[in-house]
Amino acid sequence: MDTSQSQDLQDTLSYLHNEINRIEAIAETLSTRARDHYHQLTNYDDKGLTDMAVEEQHAARQLATIQKMCITMAGKLGQLNEDGHGDKGWESGQVDQTH
Amino acid sequence: MIKLIENMIRSAIDKSVDKMITTAIRDQYTENLFEMIPTAGKIGMVNLMEIAMRGNHGTPISRPLGSPIRLSPWEKILFNPVHLFRFPTQETMGIDTSVTIGPRAKKPMTISIPIMIAAMSFGGALSKSAKIALAKAATAVGTATNTGEAGLMKEEREEAQLLIGQYNRGGWMNTPDKYKQLDAIEIQLGQGAQGSCHQRTSSKNIGEDYREVYGLQEGEAAIIHSRLPGVHTKDDFIQLVRRLRDETGVPVGLKIAATHHLEKELQIAVESGVDFITLDGTEGGTHGGSPTLQDDVGLPTLFAISRANQFLTQKGLVQGTSLIATGGLATPGQMLKAMALGADSVYIGTAAIMALVGEQVVRAVPFEPPTSLVVYTGKRTSQLDVDQAAMSLIRFLNASLMEMEQVAETLGRATLSDITKADLCVMDPFLAKATGIQLGYVAPEEQSQFFDETKPFFLSPDHVGYDESTIHH
Incomplete structure (x- = not known):
């Protein structure tokens, strides 16, 4: 792989890493929101709203799972970058992190 | 008047x-x-x-849903809540319920809740509408459902976001065109309610849709052999696991009936490099099986999981090899106790079916059993409302998960998978000795003294001249 291709790969990995971090942050926010919805929707004695609350609660868990999967994927991308370049690359702060 | x-x-x-x-x-x-x-x-x-x-x-009778005998003493185990020594988890914090099955696989399978839908085959056990309802519910909650010993049913694959398929002794899932469509492969060598015994579904109970999924000819019976076709030696099995892992990259596991030969079976499983092990205790359900196989064969789920966890811990494989518990787990408490004993996740079968039928039970009783709505040969299968059934199961799973989360909160744990034997105590000294859970009768620092002073009560069979040779004769 020549220097230009290597740089392209590093840029792509960096882009993916940043986006995955963003998805993780969004999933966390939405998960918290969905959990709040569960509590709000169960305030009413209505079967339909309770079913929506149940679905919100499951959505909250699945968003938390997405968050966890993003953390794992971000870690793997970081490892890929290290393996490819023998240094920390953008993991060590060359590229701005989302958070 | x-x-x-x-x-x-x-x-x-x-x-x-x-x-x-x-x-x-x-x-x-x-x-x-x-x-x-x-x-x-x-x-x-x-x-x-x-x-x-x-x-x-005049022939072995076929009892549905497994043994009524409950041999796993789950009720003797209790969780230990915390107050000051460690603080309870704050209620505003969500409890992490996700689990990754087969973390060493190229494509591990992550599920949002640690409860999966057990292997119940289309045709051999359930109707198409029941299988679709199970798949819909599993997808809605972010978990996996299992094909059971069947071929690949197109409708189930479409509805299930995560589908575990059984590489089975009937051979119906054992070709690449089928198993390459799965999210995990479970090599089925036995089940709690049947051991490794063969099973046969007569052609009179096989309809056209069944034949299509299984690739059977008209008039042909569906036979689950006692051995997996092509696997007659330990090496055959090892080669099969390696081939499936290489070909698919998805987690490849083994399912067996729990047995007192457990460690010998597990030794071969770990040599093969399986990503997960499913242990089906003797309380496991089935569409129908002989009462003798159900009541008198196997090992209870509780002891199977405890022993398997000890085995994997000794081998240093507890992190890389997922352990799945199944067999008679009916309440959230039992499921969570199985996890605390070392299971990464659990399968539920009978409980899922009962939840699925839910309020629709009135469409069957009093003249037909509730299962007539969901079993392939049932008389009321056409009356099952699939969406209503799926929603009943979704509600059941949410209620169960919330009860498990409540326990995690009072234990001061942030994730369900962090709950271990240290969060348990047991109300039986023999059970404490066997499982490694502390005995609730005495303080933690007095456990050793208690067992030292009561040593004569815990003599092993070896001390009374009870060895394997006496068992055989």
Whole structure:
């Protein structure tokens, strides 16, 4: 792989890493929101709203799972970058992190 | 008028009961209908009826849903809440319920809740609509469902976001065109309610849709062999696992009936490099199986999981090899205790089916059993509302998860998978000794002293001359 291709790969990995971090942050926010919805929707004695609350609660868990999967994927991308370049690359702060 | 009829009925009942009691008291005991009461007490009502059924059929009878005998003493285990020594988890914090099955696989499978839908095959066990309802519910909650010993049903694959397929002893899923469509592969060598015994579904119970999924000819029976086709040696099995892992990249696991030979079976499983191990305790359910295989064969789920966890811990494989518990797990407490004992996740079968049927039970009873709505050969399968059934199961799973989360909160744990034996105590010294859970009778620092002082009560069979040779003869 020549220097230009290597740089392209590093840029792509960096882009993916940043986006995955963003998805993780969004999933966390939405998960918290969905959990709040569960509590709000169960305030009413209505079967339909309770079913929506149940679905919100499951959505909250699945968003938390997405968050966890993003953390794992971000870690793997970081490892890929290290393996490819023998240094920390953008993991060590060359590229701005989302958070 | 109504009052008059009511009084007449009361009077008739009064006279009939009086006559019945008087007859029961005066008649010779050997000629007395009352003899049925002590007889049923001696033999058991279930056994009494099954004796009559055997006498009528002349072939092994097929009891649905598994053994009524509950051999795993889950009720003797309790969780240990915390207050100050460690603080409870704050209620505003969500409890992490996700689990990754087969973390060493190229494509591990992450599920949002640690409860999966157990292997229940289309045709061999359930109707198409029941399988679709299970798949819909599993997808809605972010978990996996299992094909059971069947071929790949297109509709199930489409509905299930995560589908575990059984590489089975009937051979119906064992070709690349099928198993490459799965999210995890479970090599099925046995099940709690059947051991590794063969099973046969007669062609009279096989419809066109069944034949299509299984690739059977008209008039051909569906046979699950006692051995997996092509696997006759330990090396055959090891090669199969390696080939499936290489070809697919998805987690490849092994499912067996729990047995006292557990460690010997697990040794071969870990040599093969399986990503997960499913242990089905003797309490495991089935669409129908002989009472003897259900009641008298296997090892209870609780001990199977505890022993497997100890085995994997000793081998240093507890992190890389997922352990899945199944067999008679009916309550969230039992499921969470299985996880605390070392299971990464659990499968539920009977509980899922009961939840699925839910309120729709009224469409079957009193003239048909509730399962007639969901089993392939059931008389009421066309009356099952798939979306309503899926929603009942979604609600059940949410309620179960929330109860498990409540326990995690009071234990001061942030994730369900962080709950371990250290969060348990047990109300039986033998169980404590066998499972490594602390005995609730005495303080943690007095455990050693208690067991030292009571050593004579815990002599192993080796100390009383009870070795394997005596077992064989």
